[in-house]
Amino acid sequence: MTVPVFRFAPSSNGALHLGHAYSAMLNHRLAREAGGRFLLRIEDIDTSRCSPELEQAIYRDLEWLGIEWELPVRRQSDHFEDYRAALDRLEDAGLVYPSFMTRGEVRAFIAEAAAEGKPWPRDPDGAPLFPSIDRERAPSERKRLAAEGLPFAWRLDMESACTALGHGVDWDEEGAGPCGETGRVRADPRAWGDVVLARKETPTSYHLAVTVDDALQGITHVVRGRDLFFATAVHRLLQELMGLPVPRYYHHALMLGADGRKLSKSEGDTGIAALRKAGATPADIARMVGLDNPL
Structure with missing residues (x-):
């Protein structure tokens, strides 16, 4: 038992x-x-x-x-080495890419799109999704930019990751989501776009670290605030991609x-x-x- x-x-x-x-x-x-x-x-x-x-x-x-x-x-x-090992697995599978755009460049890109009347998609937290520019760079250009010392973050290629998985993901919710979601919840990781998994100054992200930690510590029940309900979709995707165990989730009301x-x-x-x-x-x-x- x-x-x-x-x-x-x-x-x-x-x-x-x-x-x-x-x-x-x-x-x-x-x-x-x-x-x-x-x-x-x-x-x-x-x-x-x-x-x-x-x-x-x-x-x-x-x-x-x-x-x-x-x-x-x-x-x-x-335990940064644990997160690096997980990132290496995803990189070896071709599911992450280096993103060189700065926050300022991203804001300018999205502002330009807005000025042209193009509505920009946003994630469940309301942040604009990352543009596709870095994802579409040729491997040779990525190597050149990295060789020039340009700082970059590692991002999950969300579409490739979902396609590689080949099936949807869900989770058992024992609490409730913002709209009362409970029971078996269907996850929507694509809603988050290409999330950051590591940065130069921080060698892991919350999404990657929490997923690896819960697996390594044998966590069976994740009980946390309802503000993280939708982020569970990203964590479930990462668990599936890396073959990690799946805990039960309980998202509680916020103070x-x-x-x-x-x-x-x-x-x-x-x-x-x-x-x-x-x-x-x-x-x-x-x-x-x-x-x-x-x-």
Whole structure:
């Protein structure tokens, strides 16, 4: 019998807020209810924003909340070779390509199309899809640009990847999507276009790292915010392309501020540590996130 394995995977680029507390406490509770394991993973691929100090603050907040996790903690920055190996597999299969266009060049290209009255497709998060220019470059031109030292990102050739797979992908959703999607959900990876899998300054992307990590750690249940519901399509595609196991998914509701906006580190929303200093107790936090009922 397979032992259920849950995980909480925060980024060490800011203080944990109530949204993180809800996700961590929910994962911890579900793992205990299922008689399973609970793992902690630090997602610190953005080494320019993440820091050891913020990582230690995550540990303090979780310990204060009464959450226990297995050791050792997987820190993504210690495992770049795992992501490189996965990228190499996709490159060997001819499913990735180097993209040399800068963000400014992409914005200018899309602005020009808009000026000509051509609506530009956007991904589920609202970002414009990447143009096809780099994908259509001749191999000789790619070699020349790389030899000249021009920085590039590795992108998944989405159409080639979906064609190579030869079948659609779906997943078991035990929570619900933004429009109430639940049960067996049909994925639409093409909606994301040619997603980035690695950059020069960051040798992996969230999509690639989370897919590899969940497989290597034996995660059986991915419980995370509803804002990542549609991104699951990309993760399912990568799992199929690399022959990785498929976890069950549970996308939970997001914690919102008084203005209806999703809580965010970048917006400076009140963190767990600040609430603790203001006199809140772990029981208060459980009540605030709606998990005050005991097991």
